[in-house]
Amino acid sequence: MADRLRADAQRNRVALLAAAREVFGEHGLDASLDEIARRAGVGNATLYRRFPTRRDLIAEVFAGQMTGYVELAETALAEPDPWAAFVSYLTRLFEIQATDRGLSELLVTTGFDEDERLAGLLATAQRGATEVIRRAQSAGRLRGDFTRQDISLLMRANAGVLRSSADPGAWRRQLALVLDGLGAR
Incomplete structure (x- = not known):
């Protein structure tokens, strides 16, 4: 302040x-x-x-955690194997969803664009995610039609699994099935 x-x-x-x-x-x-x-x-x-306002509190609380979200892509991009980088990126993202409901909701919400700090961090994270995807596709390991927007769809699906499953580890099975389907054939 x-x-x-x-x-x-x-x-x-x-x-x-x-x-x-x-x-x-x-x-x-x-x-x-x-x-x-x-x-x-x-x-x-x-x-x-x-x-x-609630938005002021949310922005202050999650700015630090959004920095961690940016670092997910940076860590994945440091991994020499593009497919392993993609898998670890999605796995860590789903783990975050499973352990922090607030951040999970923030990552799939579009209502915080007016907060410059959060919007900037989200844009940086999205650029990193796009690069993680591009590398895996260029290596021939990830289906060519997968986009960054598909990550949002997967996160929404995972949020449903987290809310509705009695098994707190069910998201891991869902992720394994998703990854099997995303691999290039």
């Missing part, structure tokens, strides 16, 4: 962000703001003073 916060205000801000990460991770982006304030040990007025 541009202006320096008092020590108690800074503690409240840190507590609110930690509580929001936890609550959004458990319940998704529509989680109760009252629950976030309660877990942070502050009143609702403190929450709204620091973060006037």
Whole structure:
């Protein structure tokens, strides 16, 4: 923040962000703001003073995690085997979905384009994903008609598996089946 916060205000801000990460991770982006304030040990007025809108809070909470999403592609691009890079990229993406409902929802939501920070991170991540896909296709390992937009479709399908399956590891089976179908023949 541009202006320096008092020590108690800074503690409240840190507590609110930690509580929001936890609550959004458990319940998704529509989680109760009252629950976030309660877990942070502050009143609702403190929450709204620091973060006037839900979007402000979400942007602040997920900017760091979106940086991690950008790094997924960078890590995959460092892998010399393009197919292994693609598989590890999708696997890690699905793991993120399985462990953080809020980030999972954010990655398939289009409503945060007006936040420059999140939009910039998303655009960088999408460029990286496109390059991971291109490398696997150029190596003849990934079907030629697969696009970055297909990753969004796969994530939406995976979100359904996560919501509806009693088996918390069911996404791994779905991913194995998907990867088998995506390999170039």
